[in-house]
Amino acid sequence: MKRSILYLIALVSMIIVGACTPKAEIELSFDTDCIEIGPEGGVRTIAVTVGEDWVARTNEPWIAFSPANGKASEKCQIIIDSTLVFDQREDVVRIQTASGYKDITIVQKGFEPKITPKKSLVEIEDFAIPSKRKFEMVVETNVELTKPADTEWLTCKMSDQTLDRGARPRNVTLTFEWRVNPYADIREEIVNLVGTKKVEV
Numbered sequence: 001m002k003r004s005i006l007y008l009i010a011l012v013s014m015i016i017v018g019a020c021t022p023k024a025e026i027e028l029s030f031d032t033d034c035i036e037i038g039p040e041g042g043v044r045t046i047a048v049t050v051g052e053d054w055v056a057r058t059n060e061p062w063i064a065f066s067p068a069n070g071k072a073s074e075k076c077q078i079i080i081d082s083t084l085v086f087d088q089r090e091d092v093v094r095i096q097t098a099s100g101y102k103d104i105t106i107v108q109k110g111f112e113p114k115i116t117p118k119k120s121l122v123e124i125e126d127f128a129i130p131s132k133r134k135f136e137m138v139v140e141t142n143v144e145l146t147k148p149a150d151t152e153w154l155t156c157k158m159s160d161q162t163l164d165r166g167a168r169p170r171n172v173t174l175t176f177e178w179r180v181n182p183y184a185d186i187r188e189e190i191v192n193l194v195g196t197k198k199v200e201v
Helices: 002-020
Strands: 034-037 042-049 054-058 063-066 074-080 089-097 101-108 115-117 134-141 154-158 170-178
Touching: 034 042, 034 074, 054 063, 063 089, 074 101
Parallel strands: 034 101
Antiparallel strands: 042 074, 054 089, 063 074, 089 101, 115 134, 134 170, 154 170
8 A cells, every 4th residue: 555655646746847847938039120221122131039830921012021931940031122102111020929929120211313314424526417416315313304405505305204113213315416616615514404303413
């Protein structure tokens, strides 16, 4: 009878000790909880540290998270599309587990209004045959340009402005025609490029 009692006490003691052993857990965390990126977009890598199953959720189509789910800690990629607007935009990626969730904030700057000629200086001859008295200027812009004012010896013709990507800059070509210089002095002209957003260079 004594042997049976001693055996039972030992068994109960083992169960109690086993139940009190702490469970190993890894709290959900990231190496950064905020990503700032330019209007061109891009890919950013983030470390997700977690000890359980997780799933990533986004609200906006311009943000993608890969992989979209996992079972433990993992290096992940956040893919952010180029914006088409001038304003800053913001959203979150939510990492959800059975224990709770945490958010990663994504902040993307908008494009600045832009008018940038590919060349800032153009040199021409004093004389040329009529068909050669012209040159082209390529301008990178995301605002509609107004036609530069004609001068005594320089006139401008504008091609159609196809700004079909919102605020994302596009190339616009301006064609200038010039008249013969009948004087010995060098002549100069400053062309002001002005857009509807009141951006001037």
